[in-house]
Amino acid sequence: MAERLLIANGPIFTGGEDFDLLEGHGLLIGDGRVAKIAPLTEIRSENARLLDARGKLVMPGLVNAHMHFYSTLVRGLGKAAPARDFGEVLRNLWWRLDRKLTLEDTYHSALLMMLAAVRRGATTLIDHHASPGAITGSLDRIARAGTETGLRIGLAYEISDRDGPEAAAEGLAENAAAVRFCREHGGEHLRALVGLHASFTLSDETLDRAAALAAERGVGCHIHAAEAAGDQEDCRTRHGLRVVERLRRRGILGPKTIAAHAVHVDRAEVETLAASGTMVVHNPQSNLNNAVGIADIVAMKKAGVLVGLGTDAMTVDMLEELRVAIWAQHYGRGDPSQGFGEATGALFAGNPAIAERVWGLPLGRIREGGPADVVLVDYDPPTPLDKASVLGHLVFGASQSTVDTTIVAGRVLMENKRLKLDIDEERVAVRSRELAAALWERF
Numbered sequence: 097m098a099e100r101l102l103i104a105n106g107p108i109f110t111g112g113e114d115f116d117l118l119e120g121h122g123l124l125i126g127d128g129r130v131a132k133i134a135p136l137t138e139i140r141s142e143n144a145r146l147l148d149a150r151g152k153l154v155m156p157g158l159v160n161a162h163m164h165f166y167s168t169l170v171r172g173l174g175k176a177a178p179a180r181d182f183g184e185v186l187r188n189l190w191w192r193l194d195r196k197l198t199l200e201d202t203y204h205s206a207l208l209m210m211l212a213a214v215r216r217g218a219t220t221l222i223d224h225h226a227s228p229g230a231i232t233g234s235l236d237r238i239a240r241a242g243t244e245t246g247l248r249i250g251l252a253y254e255i256s257d258r259d260g261p262e263a264a265a266e267g268l269a270e271n272a273a274a275v276r277f278c279r280e281h282g283g284e285h286l287r288a289l290v291g292l293h294a295s296f297t298l299s300d301e302t303l304d305r306a307a308a309l310a311a312e313r314g315v316g317c318h319i320h321a322a323e324a325a326g327d328q329e330d331c332r333t334r335h336g337l338r339v340v341e342r343l344r345r346r347g348i349l350g351p352k353t354i355a356a357h358a359v360h361v362d363r364a365e366v367e368t369l370a371a372s373g374t375m376v377v378h379n380p381q382s383n384l385n386n387a388v389g390i391a392d393i394v395a396m397k398k399a400g401v402l403v404g405l406g407t408d409a410m411t412v413d414m415l416e417e418l419r420v421a422i423w424a425q426h427y428g429r430g431d432p433s434q435g436f437g438e439a440t441g442a443l444f445a446g447n448p449a450i451a452e453r454v455w456g457l458p459l460g461r462i463r464e465g466g467p468a469d470v471v472l473v474d475y476d477p478p479t480p481l482d483k484a485s486v487l488g489h490l491v492f493g494a495s496q497s498t499v500d501t502t503i504v505a506g507r508v509l510m511e512n513k514r515l516k517l518d519i520d521e522e523r524v525a526v527r528s529r530e531l532a533a534a535l536w537e538r539f
């Protein structure tokens with residue numbers, strides 16, 4: 097339950113575009129909100145329990161703007177044939193796997209990843225789910241895991257025509273059901289978008305139906321866009337268009353829509369993403385792992401695109417993803433002076449802006465009156481820590497530290513590195529190994 101808390105004695109990184117680094121301040125939390133941020137001498141802390149942040153850095157709960165919980169049970173699976181390009185990665189691994197997922201697999205995959213997210217200080221995760229063999233009810237299972245862990249979860253089912261028109265229709269209906277459920281029961285924790293796989297597995301008719309649903313319900317879409325060169329080749333061959341232009345014409349783009357990846361976009365497409373207000377989510381570890389290229393987030397930011405950071409399920413650790421985002425820009429541009437500001441901006445300013453558009457709440461920032469999503473990381477800075485140096489400390493120091501405490505909406509989910517949830521982790525681990533073994537057998 098949300099209690100009154102006073103976080104004191106540690107530096108506070110406030111996050112957001114106009115972040116600050118506050119020393120000697122206390123953070124008073126009540127009713128799920130940040131009630132006050134002020135010098136400790138000015139805070140009356142009656143009835144508040146003290147969380148001592150000595151030796152720790154206080155920061156906002158981190159946002160992961162593109163995630164696939166369903167990939168959890170693939171860890172260690174050695175059966176997939178080697179892939180030589182991104183198409184083979186999908187055909188040899190992910191599309192063979194996701195067709196075999198049951199609703200229980202989906203629930204356990206999500207629960208395991210969410211517990212890991214609590215441990216790494218990720219408090220808001222925007223998921224993109226696929227389980228073509230068990231579509232109906234799948235987002236309900238993810239929502240259930242979200243409610244049990246107390247995190248803020250964005251739901252979406254990846255509609256695709258790759259499994260035929262019935263699966264596409266079922267995917268559309270699952271998104272519609274999730275949007276309705278979140279409106280009625282999501283509170284401040286659950287939101288839904290209309291999920292779509294990618295241009296190369298979607299017909300014009302299916303895109304039109306998804307765009308109509310999103311417009312009717314007032315939500316955005318969540319789609320992979322130009323992740324690999326093959327998405328562009330397919331679009332040019334079958335539609336005579338670039339991917340972003342096709343999505344624009346079909347009404348998919350806009351300020352509520354997330355386009356994941358945008359690795360293979362040209363200058364005109366970047367301008368279209370900017371003009372439409374579409375949110376782009378960069379996933380550097382996944383892009384490097386699949387050898388699809390490195391998105392030019394420097395050019396996108398310069399053009400005015402809202403760029404955020406996701407992990408595409410490579411990790412739940414956003415600071416790890418941030419580090420790779422920086423190295424990838426350095427390497428891709430052959431210039432180690434470029435990309436630091438764009439990458440850190442994607443995580444600490446872009447992701448809060450994306451979460452605010454999806455949730456309608458100022459998430460990912462610590463501000464008076466805002467949601468109390470706060471993380472304490474073990475960190476004793478060996479060099480001066482202030483507003484000018486804090487990003488360097490986060491990338492090179494705090495990213496290597498252990499998260500100690502995770503709070504969402506004023507509720508302590510983990511404290512002193514111990515989960516405070518009504519979940520039997522050992523039982524979850526045992527069951528997931530059983531489910532994974534059975535899934536690998538079906539694979």
Ligand SMILES: [Zn+2]
Pocket residue numbers: 162163164224320356408
């Ligand atoms: Zn993805």
